[in-house]
Amino acid sequence: MLEVSNLTIRFDGVPALDGADLEVEDRSIHVLMGPSGSGKSTMLRAIAGLEYPDSGDIAWNGLSVLSVPVHKRGFGLMFQDYALFPHRDVAGNVAFGLRMQGLGPAIIHDRVDEVLELVGLPGYGDRSVGTLSGGERQRVALARTLAPRPRLVLLDEPLGALDRSLREHLLVEMRAIFTQVEATVLYVTHDREEAFTIADRVAIINGGRIVADDTPEGLWHQPPDGWTARFIGLENLCTASRLSELGVQPPFETTTTGVIPPEAITMSPTGSHTATVAGSHFRGGAYRVELELGADSALVTWSPIGLEPGTTARFDIDPARISWFED
Amino acid sequence: MDRRESGALARRMGNCGAMRTRPWVLLLAAIPALFLAYFFVYPLVTILYTGLVPNGQFATSAFAEIVTNPTMRSVAWFTLWQAFLSTVFTVALGLPAAYVFARYRFPGRSLFRALTLIPFVLPTLVVGVAFLAVLGPGSPFGIDLRGTIWAILIAHVFYNLAIVIRGVGVLWEQIDPHIEDAARSLGAGRWRVFREVTLPLLRPAILSSAALVFLFSFTSFGVILVLGDLHHTTLEVEIWRQATAFLRLDLASALAVLQLVGVTVILLIYGRFSRRTAGELPLRPSAEVARRPRTTGERLFIAATLGMLGLIVAAPLVVLIGRSLSTPTGPALTHYANLINPPRASAVFVSPLDAIGNSLRFAIPAVIIAAGIGLMAAVVIVSARGRSGRIFDTILMLPLGTSAVTIGFGFLVALDQPVDLRASAILIPIAHALVAIPFVIRSTVPVMESVQRRLREAAAVLGASPRQAWREVDLPLVSRALAVGALFAFAISIGEFGATSFIARPATTTIPVAIFRLLGRPGTFGEAMAMAVVLMAITGIAAMGIESMRGSRSGGV
Numbered sequence: 001m002l003e004v005s006n007l008t009i010r011f012d013g014v015p016a017l018d019g020a021d022l023e024v025e026d027r028s029i030h031v032l033m034g035p036s037g038s039g040k041s042t043m044l045r046a047i048a049g050l051e052y053p054d055s056g057d058i059a060w061n062g063l064s065v066l067s068v069p070v071h072k073r074g075f076g077l078m079f080q081d082y083a084l085f086p087h088r089d090v091a092g093n094v095a096f097g098l099r100m101q102g103l104g105p106a107i108i109h110d111r112v113d114e115v116l117e118l119v120g121l122p123g124y125g126d127r128s129v130g131t132l133s134g135g136e137r138q139r140v141a142l143a144r145t146l147a148p149r150p151r152l153v154l155l156d157e158p159l160g161a162l163d164r165s166l167r168e169h170l171l172v173e174m175r176a177i178f179t180q181v182e183a184t185v186l187y188v189t190h191d192r193e194e195a196f197t198i199a200d201r202v203a204i205i206n207g208g209r210i211v212a213d214d215t216p217e218g219l220w221h222q223p224p225d226g227w228t229a230r231f232i233g234l235e236n237l238c239t240a241s242r243l244s245e246l247g248v249q250p251p252f253e254t255t256t257t258g259v260i261p262p263e264a265i266t267m268s269p270t271g272s273h274t275a276t277v278a279g280s281h282f283r284g285g286a287y288r289v290e291l292e293l294g295a296d297s298a299l300v301t302w303s304p305i306g307l308e309p310g311t312t313a314r315f316d317i318d319p320a321r322i323s324w325f326e327d
Numbered sequence: 328m329d330r331r332e333s334g335a336l337a338r339r340m341g342n343c344g345a346m347r348t349r350p351w352v353l354l355l356a357a358i359p360a361l362f363l364a365y366f367f368v369y370p371l372v373t374i375l376y377t378g379l380v381p382n383g384q385f386a387t388s389a390f391a392e393i394v395t396n397p398t399m400r401s402v403a404w405f406t407l408w409q410a411f412l413s414t415v416f417t418v419a420l421g422l423p424a425a426y427v428f429a430r431y432r433f434p435g436r437s438l439f440r441a442l443t444l445i446p447f448v449l450p451t452l453v454v455g456v457a458f459l460a461v462l463g464p465g466s467p468f469g470i471d472l473r474g475t476i477w478a479i480l481i482a483h484v485f486y487n488l489a490i491v492i493r494g495v496g497v498l499w500e501q502i503d504p505h506i507e508d509a510a511r512s513l514g515a516g517r518w519r520v521f522r523e524v525t526l527p528l529l530r531p532a533i534l535s536s537a538a539l540v541f542l543f544s545f546t547s548f549g550v551i552l553v554l555g556d557l558h559h560t561t562l563e564v565e566i567w568r569q570a571t572a573f574l575r576l577d578l579a580s581a582l583a584v585l586q587l588v589g590v591t592v593i594l595l596i597y598g599r600f601s602r603r604t605a606g607e608l609p610l611r612p613s614a615e616v617a618r619r620p621r622t623t624g625e626r627l628f629i630a631a632t633l634g635m636l637g638l639i640v641a642a643p644l645v646v647l648i649g650r651s652l653s654t655p656t657g658p659a660l661t662h663y664a665n666l667i668n669p670p671r672a673s674a675v676f677v678s679p680l681d682a683i684g685n686s687l688r689f690a691i692p693a694v695i696i697a698a699g700i701g702l703m704a705a706v707v708i709v710s711a712r713g714r715s716g717r718i719f720d721t722i723l724m725l726p727l728g729t730s731a732v733t734i735g736f737g738f739l740v741a742l743d744q745p746v747d748l749r750a751s752a753i754l755i756p757i758a759h760a761l762v763a764i765p766f767v768i769r770s771t772v773p774v775m776e777s778v779q780r781r782l783r784e785a786a787a788v789l790g791a792s793p794r795q796a797w798r799e800v801d802l803p804l805v806s807r808a809l810a811v812g813a814l815f816a817f818a819i820s821i822g823e824f825g826a827t828s829f830i831a832r833p834a835t836t837t838i839p840v841a842i843f844r845l846l847g848r849p850g851t852f853g854e855a856m857a858m859a860v861v862l863m864a865i866t867g868i869a870a871m872g873i874e875s876m877r878g879s880r881s882g883g884v
Contacts, residue, residue: 048788070787071795083785087803096799100790148790 001026002047002152002186007056008208009042016042018208019056024152029178029185031195034205035231040188043205044154047186048077060151071100076150080157082141084129090116090140091125097148115143118177135166142174146181153178153185159194171197192232196220204228220261226327229259235300236260237327242297246273248319255324264321265291265301271314275299280307291315352710359704359723359764366757367726370737371587377740378580389581399565403585406561409476410544413483417540418533420484420635421491427632428492429500431625432617439633440492441874442640447489448870449863450822452839455553456846456859457643458482460650463554467646474556482550485639487540494536495529500617502528531600538597545589546730548825549839553846562586563732567828570736580740583733594728598721644863651856662857669854677833679858682841686821686865689756689837693820696760698813701767708768709775720768727765731825734758739829754830755837759820766819767812774808775801811876818869822862838862 002024009017017039024030034040045051047058049070057064065073076097084093091112098108116122119139124132129140138158145153158174159167175198178185189195195202196216204212204219212219212228223229226237236259240250243258250258267289275291278298286302291313293299307313378389393399428440446454458481462472472478502525510520526533548563555561560568562582570579620626652658666679677685708720726734735758742748786796824839831840838858845855 048784050784050787069792070784071790071792073788074790075788077785077788079781079785081781083781085782085785085800096786096791097789100786100795144789154788 001061002184003057003059003062004043004047005057005059007043007046007058008054009039009046009051010054015208017046017053017056020205020208020210022203022210022213024184024186025201026184027182028200029175029183029187029198031187031189031199031202032205033189033192033195033202033231035190038205039208040190040205041156044077044156044186044188047152048075048154049073050077074148074150075152075154076145076148077154078141078145078156078158080160082137082161084137084140084144086129088129089125090121090127090129090132093129093140094125094143094147096144101148111147115147118146118181119143120173134162135170138162138170142177146177146183149181151184153183155185155187157189158187159189167194168197174198204231206231221321222323223259223325225325226257226259234259234261236262236265238293238297238299240324242293243322246293246317248317248322250324252324254326257327258322258324260299260317260322262301264318265299266316266318267301267303267305267307267313268316269314271316273315273317274312275315277307277309277311277313279309282306289313352707355703356707356711356719359700359707362700363723363726363761366738366742366761367729367734370734370741371729373741374580374583374733374737377576378584381577381580389577390585392578393581393585399582402560402562402565405559406545406563406586406589409479409483409559409561410541410547412476413480413487413544414537414541416480417484417487418491418537420639421488421536422495422533423628423632424488424636425492425496425499427629429496430504430617431629432619433629436617439636443492443636444489444874445644445867445870446485446640447487448818448866448873449486450824450839450866451486451547451549452553452824452842453647453822453859453863453866454482454486454643455550456842456856457647457863458485458550459553459846460647460856461643465650467649473554474558476559478554479547479551479559481639482554483540483544483547485643486550487543488636488639490539490543491533491536494539495532498532499525499529535597535600538593538600542590542593542597542728545593546586546728546732548730548732552843562589563730563825566730566736567732567825570739571829576740579736583736586730586733590728590730594725647856647863648860651853651860654853662853663861665851665854666857666861677836677841679841679845679854682836682838682858683861685835686837689752689759689835690817690820691756692753693756693759693763694813694816696756697763697767697816697820698809700760701764701812701816702771702809704764705768705771705775708772720772723768724765726761731758731762731823732829734761735826735829738826749830750832752832752835755827755835756820758826758830759823760816762823762826763812763816763819766815767809770812770815771805771808774805807876811873814869814873814876818866818873821865821869838865 002022004020004022007017007020008015020039020043022030022032022043032040032043042051046053049065049068053066058066060073085096088096094112094115095108098111103111112125113122116124119142121136121139121143124136124140129137132140138161142158145155159170162170171194177183178198187195187198199216201213202216202219203210206227212224214222219228219232220234223232223234229237238258238260240256240258243250248258250256275293278290278292280287280289280303286304287306289301289303289307291299291301301315379385379387381389393403424443428436449457458478459473460466461468462470462478462481464471464473466472472481506528507520507524510524511517515523545561546563547561548567551559551561551564552567555564557564557568562585566579566582566586569575569582620629651662652660654661669678704719704723708716708723710716711719738754738758739749742754748754782800783796786800787793791799821837822839823837824843827837827840828843831837836844839862842855842858842862845851845858
């Protein structure tokens with residue numbers, strides 16, 4: 001198990017990490033998600049040993065690894081730009097970590113074949129890395145990272161350089177691979193869909209601190225604050241008073257904000273609430289509908305049919321699905 | 328990794344910011360520094376001393392002579408304006424060629440590009456002899472421009488064209504054409520795009536190339552010695568003549584000091600502009616930028632440019648080979664045979680065959696010294712990033728700017744203490760290495776710097792210790808660049824003339840020195856050309872090695 005506690009790293013006095021805490025369970029895929037500049041890559045590099053913290057600790061199974069140099073940590077890191085060795089072919093890249101372990105040629109050869117098979121590139125061993133497509137390079141980088149069986153796999157935006165369709169395909173494949181080899185994974189991304197698809201747990205980082213850490217479902221249904229809710233794509237944040245007007249009472253006096261997930265809103269001709277349709281856009285499969293609730297408040301939901309902007313629509317809200325917090 | 332550990336150390340010591348240079352770097356820096364101090368700085372200081380303190384007491388008489396003597400004044404003036412004109416013509420012809428290579432794909436592109444590099448690697452004496460063959464007495468074009476400014480200017484354009492084509496072209500082919508497209512979509516015509524977008528982006532590259540061309544024309548020796556026929560002499564030739572023919576060491580020293588001042592000014596200008604080239608530009612891999620010509624106009628432009636290049640580059644070399652084979656009785660290998668069995672052998676004159684042997688024998692230690700010291704210097708430059716690294720880099724570049732004649736002259740006046748090395752043949756390879764070290768540094772440092780930190784980090788997270796990472800990642804990537812540098816050193820050593828002409832004795836005559844002697848003797852013009860062809864062939868083989876090693880670099884990762 002990886003334990004990061006109170007990690008702080010400053011660059012020229014400016015904190016990139018500011019007391020970040022994180023725990024990654026064995027054989028789990030933990031996503032670290034945050035906007036650019038939130039410190040997620042710095043955290044990954046610190047865990048790998050490429051940055052040295054100003055304070056705090058990084059421990060593996062209860063033992064601090066801060067004094068262990070990069071090459072002895074046994075943590076694999078896959079770079080966003082892959083950093084493949086241009087002077088070695090695919091097999092030479094994948095074999096690199098195994099050679100560093102001092103394994104024999106026969107064992108290395110078998111392991112290289114095995115890992116290339118795992119990532120779906122059997123027989124690519126003698127190809128030059130310069131001739132590979134983007135997706136193939138990604139797989140080689142993944143194979144190179146997995147080959148030495150690192151006790152922790154760190155991935156820095158591993159799909160960031162690829163186009164959307166390839167990303168979704170590789171994402172599912174990567175999750176299958178990690179499950180198959182029972183890897184412990186810390187995966188950095190800024191993309192919510194990517195995070196939710198691959199993660200067992202998602203930690204949200206903002207301003208150098210971990211602000212939330214939960215399962216994807218848990219985060220969606222009970223975001224800890226408004227910033228996190230918006231960051232993961234929950235747009236309908238309403239004040240308690242506005243919700244009271246809609247007949248939904250907050251559970252406690254102190255809660256000031258409610259988050260209404262789009263699935264809590266049902267468009268229905270017999271609905272008990274009315275709102276003006278501000279916009280309606282086909283997004284494939286359904287329409288994304290914006291409802292105007294008054295001068296300064298809007299709700300976003302999904303509708304199977306398109307609605308004419310400017311008309312009045314009726315809808316119901318399921319109060320049980322609203323999550324509340326003090327903001 | 329090194330950086331991480333030293334960074335961590337710096338943090339622990341509460342010393343964020345400036346990183347300390349590690350002791351081994353200082354140790355490694357000492358060897359190139361001492362080499363340079365004894366074989367470069369010390370001779371230069373001695374020249375300065377000889378110029379200012381000619382007879383044991385301070386006197387400015389030598390400098391006064393330069394100012395008052397009309398011959399000397401005209402030499403200085405001629406040096407300046409021939410360099411200026413050479414630069415103007417070279418840039419004017421080089422820019423369209425750089426454009427064609429940067430922006431168009433056409434059959435034979437890489438071949439033509441390699442062709443343009445040939446003149447630059449040719450020894451200056453070969454260039455001189457080649458143009459003597461084309462434009463001198465007995466020219467196939469029926470002209471005799473020997474001793475005129477035109478022969479010198481044309482030879483300088485030929486020799487320096489590659490600097491502009493490479494220097495400007497490398498930047499040009501990487502400038503994102505989208506910038507130009509954006510300007511056009513904003514309503515700028517082709518010409519305005521060139522004037523207001525492309526040219527300002529290229530300006531630093533153009534100016535730094537121009538400064539280099541000016542520098543090489545300013546310190547040109549072999550070409551002017553052969554083509555100027557002593558009607559036109561530059562400071563460089565005059566230093567040589569005063570020192571060797573008239574034994575006026577004081578005057579030669581004063582001229583050398585004057586020339587050093589000029590060189591320093593040019594180098595400062597060059598440094599200013601070349602640093603700007605390295606600025607933040609939206610660059611793209613060149614392969615994406617070049618395209619096939621679309622219109623007839625474009626095709627005509629490309630054809631005209633290539634035709635012009637072909638004429639300037641190929642004509643002198645073809646004519647040189649042709650005339651080396653021509654005899655009164657038709658084409659024959661007579662001149663080459665005479666190299667092996669000289670008909671007019673004399674006791675003081677080493678046989679041409681021995682000269683070839685000497686040259687090859689000197690090239691080996693020259694390459695070893697240049698590669699060894701150059702590599703050490705490159706490691707220091709890359710490790711000691713920041714200001715100190717840059718200063719070290721600049722100091723090691725100085726021999727490149729300093730004229731070869733000055734280096735040879737410096738050896739002659741300085742290296743009699745503490746041991747008299749002047750009679751030792753080792754000075755020849757050392758002089759060659761001194762000129763070659765900057766080439767080794769220039770070909771290895773960029774590769775070392777471009778071995779991205781990320782690749783070393785990737786090696787580290789895969790379990791490679793810093794030492795293993797250097798062996799597995801840096802060394803393989805750098806060794807090819809080092810081989811390129813070594814080949815440069817070889818080509819320089821084989822063709823070096825300016826410094827060697829001072830320190831070579833009859834028994835240690837090299838190929839270029841032999842060519843010059845053959846030119847000066849009546850009736851051996853054909854042999855001189857044959858010898859020049861031999862030198863061109865040896866240099867050409869080295870140049871082909873350089874091109875093939877550069878070309879086959881696997882990239883794009």
